[in-house]
Amino acid sequence: MHPAPSIIAFSTFSGLGLGLLFWLGIDPDPPTGWVAFTFFVIAYVLAVGGLVSSTFHLGRPERAIKAFTQWRSSWLSREAWASVAALVVMALYGLGLVFFDANWTILGWLGAALAMLTVLTTSMIYTQMKTVPRWNMWLTPVLFIALSLAGGALLSGRVTIAIWLLALAGAVQLGWWVVGDTRLVQSGTTMETATGLGPMGTVRSFEPPHTGTNYLLDEMVHVVGRRHAQKLRLIAFGLMIVLPILLLLLPFPHIFGILALLSHAAGVLASRWLFFAEAEHVVGLYYGMR
Amino acid sequence: MTQLPESTERKLGLVIDLDTCVGCHACVIACKGWNTEHYGAPLSDQDPYGAEPSGTFLNRIHSYEVQPETGPAQLVHFPKSCLHCEDAPCVTVCPTGASYKRTEDGIVLVNETDCIGCGLCAWACPYGAREMDRAEGVMKKCTLCVDRIYNENLPEIDRTPACVRTCPAGARHFGDLGDPRSDVSRLVAERGGMDLMPEQGTKPVNKYLPPRPKDRLDQETDILAPLLAPVAEDAKGFLGWLDRTLERLPGPANRPSEPRRDKRGER
Secondary structure, eight states: OOOOHHHHHHHHHHHHHHHHHHHHHHOSSOOOHHHHHHHHHHHHHHHHHHHHHHGGGOSOGGGGGGGGTTTTTOHHHHHHHHHHHHHHHHHHHHHHHHHSOOOOHHHHHHHHHHHHHHHHHHHHHHHTOTTSTTTOSTHHHHHHHHHHHHHHHHHTTOHHHHHHHHHHHHHHHHHHHHHHHHHHHHHTOOHHHHHSOGGGSEEEEEEOSOSSOOHHHHHHOOOGGGGGHHHHHHHHHIIIIIHHHHHHHSSOHHHHHHHHHHHHHHHHHHHHHHHHHTOOOGGGGGGTOO | OOSOOSOOSOOEEEEEETTTOOOOOHHHHHHHHHHHHSSSSOOOEESTTSSSOEEOOSEEEEEEEEEOSSSOOEEEEEEEEOOOOTTOHHHHTOSSSOEEEOTTTOOEEEOTTTOOOOOHHHHHOTTOOOEEOTTTOSEEOOOTTHHHHTOTTSOGGGOSOHHHHHOTTOOEEEEETTOTTSHHHHHHHHHTOBOSSGGGOOOOSSEEEOOOOOSSTTSOSOTTGGGGSOSOSSOOHHHHHHHHHHHHSSSOOOOTTHHHHHHHHHO
């Protein structure tokens, strides 16, 4: 799949922002006043910024409001509702903390649940795609939620929790890669089933329908980035999991915490880039490609 | 509404005969011609006369080489367009309701004024049947020429999809696949019509007829070669004298057509 920068940035930063909102929401002793204000501004810049950047890849962004209509069948529509609900509820909760020194606990818990629901709906957009076997497994939502929770813990300064959640997210990420590598073969979709010519023999693409490229190849058959996939996995894992844990284990976590956060965000961006670049869409089989 | 109908009254679709298709791409051109002038936004081209031409097409023809375990390979031309699936994954993912499947005839359509161009439906389609128009920013797909098949301003013979009407080989058939007595349904039953990627669970309405087994492929594949062998091997007159004289000179003679003459001798 084509790794569109707008979608990679959206899912990474809104995941971090929603993770921070989750931890703010369930905090039994939340910050108030200016400290709360700072935390909420960071969370909203990340979450809203990510959501806005996701509209950049639309062909007709001026009609984006119509995406709220089909929540009964479409995960993208559910994501639209969940994100708006999470942001509105958490804004009210933040209002209490910042201006009235009031902890409206129920709003916080509700907002936290909605924040994670938003991350879940985002991940389900990819998970539901039977056409992309690497995404089409239950580990995908687990990975998105684990990374969001770990990143949120890191952002909110919860050192011990962040270390444990980073380790957990790292394990999920490794499992996602290992299992993901087998998914296309497991799906049973081959050039033979795609063309129905399997009973006759081995199928090879003799001539594509067009001499140049087209939308399908540009969008669904991205093979350039896979060349260095193994190296990129190492880099992503190092930046996203290993380095932040090491930095958090050092003394003075507040100084090294910033570094851990930057490293983690860069690692998640790299991992999300691979999430798309490595994903094989079955339509590539019609072209004899993966 | 992007929820799929429980069932449709009819299942209009195509039956494509892979045995008959000659790979001429006439259906591609007819489709592009009709659909760029009628339903919805035109099918745009990008850099059409430049170094990197590309464009929106609703129908594309692949060609495959199929190598059986024994015997020579076969070439199969393979037209591919929307299969108007009963369980169309492209419809349910649509967040705006622009994509829908019609209850009356099962045609899958895009209401372009509602489409936000998110591209999710193209991701959900395993067949590559949907293409985003890069000029218009909306999703384009085969409409089964919905503006031809019911069009009473056209002569009756033209009330079929443009690709079917134009196919010079008669490799494309249009009809109601929900009616077991229809011509297309009988064709599917007689010829063993098949689904593409059945494991994807899309239940395509369009069917493909497999190529018939070739009965003479184990014999001479190059049937014209014997007729094209050099004819002036026994030269007469001056050339004949020259040939005989050179033959008498010492040194090897070069006779490239020797094996072929042997083969022809056997027949």
